Structure formats: structure tokens, C-alpha cells
Amino acid sequence: MTDTVLDIKNVSKSFGDNLANDDISLSLAKGEIVALLGENGAGKTTLMSILFGHYVPDTGSVSVMGQALPAGKPRAAISAGVGMVHQHFSLAPNLTVLENVMTGTESLWSIGSNVSAGRKKLLDISQRFGLKVDPDARLGDLSVGEQQRVEILKALYNDARILVLDEPTAVLTKLEAETLFSTLKDMARQGLSLIFISHKLDEVMATADRIVVLRGGRQVAERKVGETSKAELAELMVGRKVTRPVREASTPGEIVLEAAGITVRSGGVDRLKSVDFRLRAGEVLGIIGVSGNGQAVLAQLLSGTIGRSAGDLVLFGKGVGDLTVADAVSCGIGRIPEDRNRDGVIGEMAIWENAVLERLPEFSKAGLVDRKAGIAFATRIIEGFDVRGGSPTSRIRLLSGGNMQKLILGRNLIERPKILLAAQPARGLDEGAVAAVHERILEARKAGTAVLLISEDLDEVMALADRIQAIVGGRLSPSVNAEHVDAQRLGLMMAGEWGGASDAV
Amino acid sequence: MRFERREHRSTLLVVATPILAVIAALAIAGVLIAAAGAPVFEAYWKILTSAFGSRLSATETLTRASPLILTGLAAAVAFRARLWNIGGEGQFYLGAIAAAAASAHLFAGLPSLLQIPLLFIVGAFAGMVLLLVPLWLRLRFSVDEVVTTLLLNFVALLFVSMLIDGVLKDPAAFGWPQSEAVDAAARLPKLLARSRLHIGLGIAVVIAFLIYFVQTRTVFGVQSRAAGLNPSGAVFAGVPLGRTLVIVAMISGGLAGLAGTIEVLGVKGYVTTDLSPGYGYSGIVVAMLANLNPLGVVLAALFTATMFVGADGMSRSMGIPTYIADVTVALSLLSMLVAVFFTQYRIRR
Numbered sequence: 136m137t138d139t140v141l142d143i144k145n146v147s148k149s150f151g152d153n154l155a156n157d158d159i160s161l162s163l164a165k166g167e168i169v170a171l172l173g174e175n176g177a178g179k180t181t182l183m184s185i186l187f188g189h190y191v192p193d194t195g196s197v198s199v200m201g202q203a204l205p206a207g208k209p210r211a212a213i214s215a216g217v218g219m220v221h222q223h224f225s226l227a228p229n230l231t232v233l234e235n236v237m238t239g240t241e242s243l244w245s246i247g248s249n250v251s252a253g254r255k256k257l258l259d260i261s262q263r264f265g266l267k268v269d270p271d272a273r274l275g276d277l278s279v280g281e282q283q284r285v286e287i288l289k290a291l292y293n294d295a296r297i298l299v300l301d302e303p304t305a306v307l308t309k310l311e312a313e314t315l316f317s318t319l320k321d322m323a324r325q326g327l328s329l330i331f332i333s334h335k336l337d338e339v340m341a342t343a344d345r346i347v348v349l350r351g352g353r354q355v356a357e358r359k360v361g362e363t364s365k366a367e368l369a370e371l372m373v374g375r376k377v378t379r380p381v382r383e384a385s386t387p388g389e390i391v392l393e394a395a396g397i398t399v400r401s402g403g404v405d406r407l408k409s410v411d412f413r414l415r416a417g418e419v420l421g422i423i424g425v426s427g428n429g430q431a432v433l434a435q436l437l438s439g440t441i442g443r444s445a446g447d448l449v450l451f452g453k454g455v456g457d458l459t460v461a462d463a464v465s466c467g468i469g470r471i472p473e474d475r476n477r478d479g480v481i482g483e484m485a486i487w488e489n490a491v492l493e494r495l496p497e498f499s500k501a502g503l504v505d506r507k508a509g510i511a512f513a514t515r516i517i518e519g520f521d522v523r524g525g526s527p528t529s530r531i532r533l534l535s536g537g538n539m540q541k542l543i544l545g546r547n548l549i550e551r552p553k554i555l556l557a558a559q560p561a562r563g564l565d566e567g568a569v570a571a572v573h574e575r576i577l578e579a580r581k582a583g584t585a586v587l588l589i590s591e592d593l594d595e596v597m598a599l600a601d602r603i604q605a606i607v608g609g610r611l612s613p614s615v616n617a618e619h620v621d622a623q624r625l626g627l628m629m630a631g632e633w634g635g636a637s638d639a640v
Numbered sequence: 641m642r643f644e645r646r647e648h649r650s651t652l653l654v655v656a657t658p659i660l661a662v663i664a665a666l667a668i669a670g671v672l673i674a675a676a677g678a679p680v681f682e683a684y685w686k687i688l689t690s691a692f693g694s695r696l697s698a699t700e701t702l703t704r705a706s707p708l709i710l711t712g713l714a715a716a717v718a719f720r721a722r723l724w725n726i727g728g729e730g731q732f733y734l735g736a737i738a739a740a741a742a743s744a745h746l747f748a749g750l751p752s753l754l755q756i757p758l759l760f761i762v763g764a765f766a767g768m769v770l771l772l773v774p775l776w777l778r779l780r781f782s783v784d785e786v787v788t789t790l791l792l793n794f795v796a797l798l799f800v801s802m803l804i805d806g807v808l809k810d811p812a813a814f815g816w817p818q819s820e821a822v823d824a825a826a827r828l829p830k831l832l833a834r835s836r837l838h839i840g841l842g843i844a845v846v847i848a849f850l851i852y853f854v855q856t857r858t859v860f861g862v863q864s865r866a867a868g869l870n871p872s873g874a875v876f877a878g879v880p881l882g883r884t885l886v887i888v889a890m891i892s893g894g895l896a897g898l899a900g901t902i903e904v905l906g907v908k909g910y911v912t913t914d915l916s917p918g919y920g921y922s923g924i925v926v927a928m929l930a931n932l933n934p935l936g937v938v939l940a941a942l943f944t945a946t947m948f949v950g951a952d953g954m955s956r957s958m959g960i961p962t963y964i965a966d967v968t969v970a971l972s973l974l975s976m977l978v979a980v981f982f983t984q985y986r987i988r989r
Contacts (some may be wrong), residue, residue, distance in 0.1 A: 440875055460878030470876075478876040483869045484862075492866060492876040499859045506857070 138165035139201075139215075140328050141297050146185055146195030150429060152418035154183040156192070157352045163297065168319060168329045170343035172336075172372055174565035177351040177536055179332045183299050187219050188212040201296065218290025223302040224282055226289075228275030232268050233257060236289045241460035258290045264322055276556055280311035287318075298322070299330045304338055305563055308425050308591065316342050334565045336365045336374070348372055373567050380574040383581070388416035390452075391585045392437075397446030401431050406432040408609040409446065414554065418575070419586040421600030421617070423593065425630055430589045431473055434558040438585065439463040440472045451553070464493050469547030473558035473589070475536070479543045482532035486522075487513035489531045490546045521571070537568025544575050546583075555579055556588040571598060593622050607631040643985040654983055661979035665972040672967060676960040680861055683958050687968070688951020691946045699835035701942075701949045705906065707916070708941035709844035709921025710899035711858060712769075713851055718892035718934040720855070720866040727774065727789030728896040729897070729920025731767035732795030735897025737800045738766035740911045741808055752825045759826055760901055767897020768890045770796060775889045779882055792919065801913050814883040819911040828906040838906035845938055847895070852934040864888055885943075892953035896920060917948075925973050931980055947972045 140259045141163040148156040155178045162278045165171055171179045184190045188198055191207040199215040220454045237253045255272055266284050274282060283303065289300055300319075304312040320344060323329055331341050339346055340360060347357040370376055392414040399407040400484060407429050415418050424430050435441045442457035449455070450466065463470065470493075472478035480489045486505075490513040491498040498509050513527035520541045524534050531539060540560065547555060557576060560568040574601060580586055590596050598605055598618060605612040605628035612633035615624075625632070666687075670680040689873060691701045706987040711728045718725035737905035739759040747755045774788035804810075805817040828838040829882040867884045875881055904911055926944050930936030 439878070441658050460876070464878065472876055477870070477872050479873065480875075481866045481873045483871045484866060488862060488866075492874075495859050495862065498777070502860065502863055504857055504859055560804075577824065 139163070140165050140199065141186075141330075142198045143182070143186060143472075144196050144198075146182065146192045146197070148192050148617070149187060149191060150209065156185070157355045158195070160195075161331060161347055163328045165328055165346065166323050166326050168323050168331060170339040170346045171330060171332045171349065172339050172346055172368060174334055174372055174567065176351075176554075177372075179349055179350040179440070180301060181352075182221070182349070183301060183330070183332060187217060197501050210244065213293055213295075214293060218287075218294035218295025218299045220283065220286045220291060220298065220303060221288060224284060226274055226287050228322045228489075229273070231271050231273055232277075232285050232288075233255055235255035235274050235285055236270075240293065241341060246276060249613065256257070257288065257292060264325070266331060267316060278311075279306045280314070283307065283311075283315070292504065293326070295588060297328045297330070300331070300336075301332045303331070303486075304333070304335065305398075308427075309401070309593075310425065312338070323417055323468045328395065331503070336368050336372075336513050336566070337343045338366060339368070349428075350374055358401070369566055373565075379570050379598060380577050382419075382601075385417055385601075387418035387601065388570065388583065390414065391416050391450070392587070393449040395447045395449070397436070397448065398444045399436060399441065399446040401432075401441075405444075405575070406609055407443075410609075410611045412604060412611060414585045414587055416553070416585045417580055417583045417615055418578050418601045419588050419599050420614070421588065421596035421603040422525065422589045422606055422611070423596045423603055423625060424591060424606035426591050430583040430591075430606050432560070432609075434473060434556060436590055437463070437468070438472070439468075460493065461496075467550075467553040469552035469555040471540075471543055471557040471560050473553070473562070475539055475543055480531045480539060483530055485528050486525050486531045486534070486542065487527040490516055490527075490542065505628045511547075512549075516542060516549055519549060520545035537564045537571070540564060540568065540572060540577075548575060548579055551582060552579075552584055555584050555586045556589075557586060559591070560588070561590075561595055569595075593625055595621070597625070603628075604634060605629050605631075643987060646984055646986055650828055651985055657786050657979040657983050658976060661975040662972060663957060665968070665975040669968040672964050673958075673960060676761035676964055677682045678958045678960045683954050684851050685959070686957050687947075687950035688956065693830075695952065696835065697949065699837040701830055702841055703838070704842040704949055706844050706906070707899045707903045707919045708922055708926050708944055709841075709848060709938055710895050710902065710917045711907045712793075712926030712937040712941050713844075713923075713934055714892045714895035715849060715897070715924045716928035716930060716934060717855075717895065718888060719927060720872070720886060720932050721864045721888040723775065723868075723888055723892065724786045725771055725789050725889070725938045726786055726924065727771060727792050727796075727890050727893075727920070728791075728899075728923045729916065729918065731893050731896035731981065732900035732903075732916050732920045733800045734766040734770050734796050734900065735763035735910050736809070736895070736900030736915055737819065739826075740819045740822050740904050741803075743826040743905075744808075744820040747826070748823045748827065748829040750823075755823065755826050756828065756905065758903060759822075762895035763901025764898045767895070767900070768893040768972070769888045770897075771893030772886070775885060779885070780976075797913065800911065804911055805915070808822035808911075811880075814859070817912065821910045826905055827909060828902065833858040833983035836907055837866075837915060838902075840902040842905040843902065847898075847939050847948055848934045852890075855934065855989035860884070860887065869979075896923070899923075925977075927975060929973070929976055929980060943976065944973065 139162050143161040146156055146159050148443040159182055173179045184469050185192045186208040188211060196203055199217060204214065204215055205211050228422060233254055236257055241248055253383065254270055261268055266288055268288065274285060303315060307315065312619040316594055319329055320463055330344060343360055346358045346360060348368065350372060377621055394412050396412055397407055397410045398405055412420065436443055439458040439460040439462060446452055489508045498505050509526045516522060522538050523544065524538050524539045561572050564572065576586055588596065588599055600617045603617050603620065604614045612628055666684055673680050690697055692698050711732060714728050715725060734928055741761055742762045743759055764918045771791060774785045774792065775790055777783040778785045804819045808819045809818045810818050828840055830843060831837045831839055855865060863879045864884050867879050867881055871881060903915060908915060920941065922944060926940045931942035947969045951968040951974055955962050955965035
């Protein structure tokens with residue numbers, strides 16, 4: 136390679152007994168996109184934090200454009216031309232786009248701020264790379280995709296020649312992600328070098344020139360994109376062959392849940408508009424849609440955290456009023472929330488407390504919590520659902536996302552619910568955990584549980600669902616049989632074109 | 641550089657950091673003491689002997705610790721549920737005046753065993769009411785309770801000041817603004833004869849254990865902890881957020897009111913506007929020092945009282961300005977807070 140802009144040599148870093156990076160070397164050429172592929176905890180973020188000067192490596196060195204970078208100095212990394220786009224944005228929502236971009240670029244001691252020069256530079260960059268923004272918009276008013284664009288612009292504004300993107304698509308919709316990829320390729324063509332951290336195989340294959348695979352802190356492989364396949368990468372990343380489970384044919388049973396004309400109004404807006412669906416025992420009904428189209432409201436309604444404005448809900452053949460959480464739990468509705476960190480767990484509480492929190496009445500006598508029974512319950516989940524990385528009394532925050540999700544699945548499925556409400560159950564999980572979650576959902580289906588799967592992942596819905604309905608702007612399409620649709624048809628349905636969809640109930 | 645939560649705390653760390661904190665605080669205070677022209681090490685010795693050197697000083701320290709335990713618990717319970725009750729001082733005074741008035745007028749003549757528990761209820765109830773108002777404003781109109789509870793302190797103190805210079809004024813006090821004395825049967829029994837130490841200390845410690853039990857063992861405790869740590873997660877798990885906060889507010893306000901009641905029944909016997917040297921506010925520091933742990937509150941209150949009494953005695957006996965005593969107290973509390981922080985977090989680079 137002739138134009139090496141970045142050279143990471145033999146970097147190792149350990150935290151206590153945990154070797155997060157073990158002798159990793161990585162180089163990056165001008166105009167190249169390198170994907171850093173690995174499961175959660177493989178050491179990708181640690182490596183990039185070392186590059187960016189957030190961590191000091193135990194051994195090894197980083198050099199940019201042939202110059203060695205002093206360890207542990209983020210400012211040196213920025214001025215050498217390294218820009219970082221974090222997974223969780225480091226922007227201030229109460230400032231404008233321009234203010235956010237200019238923050239940190241001017242001396243604190245300068246009297247005025249040269250706003251007009253800053254604006255000109257920002258607009259130049261935005262035009263050059265086709266990253267459209269309104270410099271005066273308040274950041275908090277922008278969509279997540281736009282905020283990410285601002286984060287990229289901020290890096291470019293600091294004259295970054297090397298851009299590191301940490302799981303950039305984790306927060307984006309499919310469409311936003313596609314736009315991002317074409318922008319990235321365009322930036323590479325203009326001479327920027329990019330490192331792209333991901334655990335999603337499709338993205339990596341579609342975007343990168345070269346792929347470096349990390350596993351357990353070690354560099355296990357390096358492949359040119361043309362010389363590898365998704366299957367090979369998956370195996371390299373996980374360390375063994377991963378196969379997603381396959382849905383077997385089955386005959387659905389009784390209707391357990393029926394919604395007729397359900398409307399939910401809040402803040403003067405109809406979040407759900409006259410929604411109809413039927414859910415049968417032993418089937419998976421997939422609700423697919425781009426996020427923000429009302430699926431979160433539907434999930435909240437069925438979870439018992441909000442009420443409805445109009446319509447009928449029939450549960451096991453009986454009409455019910457507004458569900459409360461206690462009703463939902465006691466009548467056998469298992470609930471997997473969309474955002475497991477925000478809604479699914481209380482991070483600072485113990486695993487066993489998280490396991491029993493929604494069913495405390497069952498685990499208490501005369502107002503006193505039965506700690507022993509709670510720990511026994513958690514132990515059953517940990518054993519039955521292969522939750523690794525914690526004991527019943529350790530804080531749940533210490534679990535990885537996949538293991539946390541397995542615990543949430545476990546606390547719902549262990550009591551064999553009649554209905555399982557699963558909102559984005561595999562979001563943000565790595566390949567191994569996705570397979571485990573899918574397997575559990577299909578097992579529940581086989582055992583007669585009616586599953587309502589809310590997801591924006593086409594592959595997931597097509598793999599798990601028997602029937603599919605699309606949600607667009609708070610309206611639900613008629614259902615289609617999953618055997619008779621392809622991705623293209625679903626794409627159209629998600630865009631609101633469900634013309635002659637057949638109701639296959 | 642970032643802070644990272646420690647998963648395991650070694651015994652050495654837990655024991656050594658607070659000691660280092662005290663040494664650091666004393667070292668800084670030493671500069672001021674030396675600047676005031678007093679021998680530094682003698683001054684340090686005086687802090688210790690003024691707080692624990694004699695039977696009198698030791699009982700005085702413990703007497704000071706009793707209300708601090710209760711106001712510390714009031715803050716700790718509320719903060720756990722993310723109810724920012726800064727109004728402990730006002731609740732303290734309202735509890736004190738309510739109990740004093742009830743004793744002088746309503747329950748006068750009732751036997752101790754009946755009257756004292758009744759007064760506890762009255763005082764706690766007064767504190768409760770003063771906190772329920774800001775909570776209602778928060779739940780109904782999203783008014784920030786930090787502001788309302790803080791400002792109600794001044795309202796409460798001026799209200800008490802009005803009462804003891806008006807309808808509740810003691811006619812036998814030669815014109816001084818103070819409330820009528822409580823009934824003799826309402827005075828708390830002494831824990832030790834010939835001292836000011838009363839059974840309030842025992843009551844406070846028992847309550848600390850009781851709250852520890854409630855927080856760790858009961859459904860309400862687990863739910864209120866969840867509500868404080870992650871409100872939206874708690875809602876998803878079916879915790880009634882509003883109801884939980886109301887109960888928490890009743891406990892918190894009640895404890896601060898009870899602190900005032902016990903202080904007036906145990907120590908002075910009547911209410912003046914200097915009944916509390918900031919017990920309500922110091923309770924917040926105590927709660928933070930204890931990391932909101934109810935049992936830790938007892939120790940933190942003892943430490944705080946020691947510094948109050950010790951630094952005060954030091955400045956009196958060494959003849960150095962009282963503000964140096966105040967600075968010493970503040971320094972020790974600040975450095976102890978830092979120490980508590982570092983027993984839980986480490987710096988990582």
C-alpha cells in the first residue's frame with residue numbers, strides 16, 4: 136500500500152484480567168474504507184478509543200500520516216486529522232447545528248466568534264459531500280439521521296482526513312442507512328479514509344473495501360470484500376457456524392387477541408388510526424414498518440402502559456377495557472419492550488430483582504418480597520435461557536445486550552405465556568444472540584403461544600412470521616401470508632402501497 | 641480520562657479513603673489555623689477532645705447527631721426515588737411548632753406515654769403536608785420541586801417566626817419571641833442523667849434500621865427504588881409511579897417533621913427561630929455522605945456532628961475566629977464526599 140494514512144501497530148490493552156485488545160495491527164490507505172467487524176465485546180470500540188486518545192494502550196503505537204501520535208491525547212488525534220462519529224452522539228440538543236459544529240474549534244480566549252466564516256466553511260463542506268443541513272436549525276429538532284449528519288460534518292469541519300464511525304447504523308432506519316452508505320463511498324472517492332465499525336454483515340459487504348474481523352480482543356482475519364462471503368464472515372466473527380433457525384409449518388389455533396378499530400390519540404395527533412388485527416394461538420403475526428409510524432404506540436397499548444381513545448380489544452374471546460401492566464402480566468401476556476435499556480431493565484438493580492419486578496405480587500407475602508423465591512426464579516431463567524455473565528445477585532447492567540435480552544425473554548417465556556408481544560426483539564444484538572432470540576420465539580410459537588412481532592427488520596419478519604401486516608402513519612395494512620410475499624412487496628407495503636393485499640386470516 | 645464504577649471494593653479502600661479525606665481536610669484547615677496564629681497540632685487535638693474528650697462533650701455530640709440522622713434519612717429516602725426534597729429545614733420547623741402548640745394547648749395534661757406518641761404523629765404530619773404540596777405541584781403541573789421545596793423553607797421559617805411572636809408567644813418570656821413551653825409530660829426521657837442526651841437518639845437509630853428493612857425487603861421498597869433508578873423502566877414493570885412518590889414524600893416529610901418534634905421535646909422544650917442550626921440542610925449532606933444508605937446515614941450523621949461540635953470547641957478554646965471552624969467543617973464534608981465518590985468510582989485512562 137502506497138498512501139498509508141493510518142498505521143496502528145501491535146496495540147494491546149487490558150482492563151484488569153480482561154484483555155480487550157491483544158496485539159492488533161491495522162493500516163488504512165488514502166481513500167479506503169475498512170470495516171472493523173466483530174461481535175459486541177470483541178474489542179472494536181476499545182481499539183478506536185485508543186486511536187482517538189481516550190485510552191492509553193499498554194503496548195503498541197499509533198501513527199497518522201507517518202507521525203507517531205502521543206498516547207492519551209484526544210486533542211492531538213483531532214489535530215492530526217482523526218475524526219470520530221460516536222454511536223451515541225456527543226452533540227448539544229439545545230444549540231443550533233452551526234453552534235454544535237463550531238464548538239471546540241475556537242480558542243476560549245478569543246473575544247468574538249467568527250460565525251460568518253464558520254457558516255461559510257460548514258456550507259462548503261456540506262455541499263462538497265452532499266450532506267445537506269440547515270445551519271440554524273436547533274439540533275434537538277432534527278431526526279436521528281440528520282443529527283448523525285451533523286456529527287459527521289463536525290468531524291469534517293475539524294479537517295478530518297480519517298473518519299471513524301462507531302456502529303453508525305444502529306440508530307438509523309433502513310432508508311437513512313442507505314443514504315449514509317452512498318455518502319461514505321462518495322467521501323472515500325474524494326480522498327478521505329474511513330473506518331467503519333459494525334457487526335452487521337450486509338452493511339459491511341455493501342460498503343467496505345477491506346474487512347478486519349476481531350473476536351475476543353484478537354484480530355482473527357482480514358479479507359478483501361470481493362474475496363469473502365457473508366457466511367464466511369459470520370463464522371469468523373462468531374467463531375463457529377451460525378445458522379438462524381427456520382420456521383416449521385404449523386396450524387394456528389384459536390383467536391386469542393383481536394383488535395377492532397383501535398385509535399390512540401395523544402397530543403392532538405392520532406398515533407394509531409382505526410387499527411384492526413387478529414392474533415391466533417401458535418402463529419407469529421409480524422407488524423413491519425419504518426420506526427416512528429406507530430408501532431411503538433401499539434406496543435405500549437398492548438403492554439398496558441397507555442390507554443386507547445376508541446375501538447375494541449378482545450382478549451381470549453372477552454372484551455376488555457384498558458389494560459394495565461398488572462392485567463397484562465396476570466393474564467399471560469409476555470412483553471419484550473423495544474428499548475431494553477430504557478424500559479426492559481433497571482440497570483442498577485440485581486438480576487433477580489429485574490426478573491421479578493413486573494410480577495412482584497407472586498413473589499411476595501404480606502408486602503415482603505420473597506428474596507429466596509426471586510433468586511430461585513432468576514436462577515431458573517439463567518440456566519434455562521443460557522444467560523451468561525452474571526449471577527442472580529449481580530447488577531443487570533453488567534450483562535451484555537444479548538444476555539440482557541435473553542433474561543427478558545426468559546422472564547416472559549419461562550411461565551409459558553399465551554401471548555408474546557415482541558418489539559424489535561433482536562435490535563442491536565450480535566449474530567449469535569439474534570439466532571438464540573429467534574429460536575426462543577419459534578419455540579414459543581410451537582408450544583402454542585401467539586406471537587405479535589413488531590420489527591423493522593425485513594429479514595427477521597420474513598424468517599419468523601406466518602402473516603405480515605405493515606404499519607404506516609398509524610394505519611395497519613390488511614395481512615398477507617408470509618409464504619406469498621417477497622422483500623420487494625414488503626418494501627412497497629412499508630411505503631403505504633398495500634393495494635390488493637389479501638387477508639389470510 | 642473517565643470515571644468508571646468499581647465492581648469490587650476492597651476493605652482497605654473502604655477504610656483508608658475516609659481517613660485520608662479527614663487528613664486532607666485537616667491539612668488544609670491547618671493552613672488557616674496557622675495563619676490565625678494558633679498552634680496547629682494542638683488545634684487538631686482540641687477538635688477531638690471537644691467532640692469526645694469528656695462525658696459532657698460526647699453526649700453533646702450524640703445529641704447533635706440525633707436530629708441529623710432523621711433529616712439525613714428524610715433526604716436519603718426522597719433522593720432514592722429522585723424526589724428532590726430540599727425542604728427539610730422548613731419541614732423540621734413546622735414539625736417542631738406543630739408539636740409545641742399541640743402539647744401546650746391540645747394535649748396538655750395527658751400522660752407521657754400517650755402524649756409523646758401523639759405529638760410525634762402531629763409533628764410528622766405537619767412535615768408531610770409541607771412536602772405534599774410541592775409534590776402535588778410537580779405531579780399536576782410539572783413544577784420543579786427543587787425550587788418549591790427550597791423556597792418553602794423560608795415561608796415555613798417566617799410562618800413559625802410569626803406564630804412565636806404572635807398567637808403562640810410565651811407571655812412568661814420577657815418579650816423574647818419564643819413559643820410557650822411544652823407540657824412537662826411531653827419532655828423526652830433522658831438517655832443519660834445530667835446530660836442533654838435523650839431517647840431521640842435511640843428512636844432515630846431504630847428508624848434508620850426500619851427504613852433499611854423497608855427499602856430492601858418490602859414490595860414498596862423495591863418499587864420505589866426502581867422508580868428512582870429508572871422511571872420508564874418502572875412504569876413498564878407496572879410500578880404506580882405517582883402513588884409511590886406520594887408515599888415517599890409522606891415518609892420523607894414526616895421524618896423531617898419528626899426531627900423537629902424530637903428536637904423541641906428532647907432538648908429545648910420550646911421553639912425559637914434558632915432551634916435548628918441548619919439541620920434540614922445538613923441532612924442533605926449527611927444523605928450524600930451516606931450514599932443514600934439508611935444505615936450509612938447514622939454514621940454520616942455522627943461524623944457531621946463530630947465535626948460541628950469539635951470545630952466549634954476548637955475555635956472557642958484556641959481563641960481563633962469562628963469562621964475557621966465553619967471552614968473546617970465544610971472542608972471535612974467536601975473531602976469526605978470526594979472520598980465516598982472514589983470508593984465507588986475509579987479514574988480510568
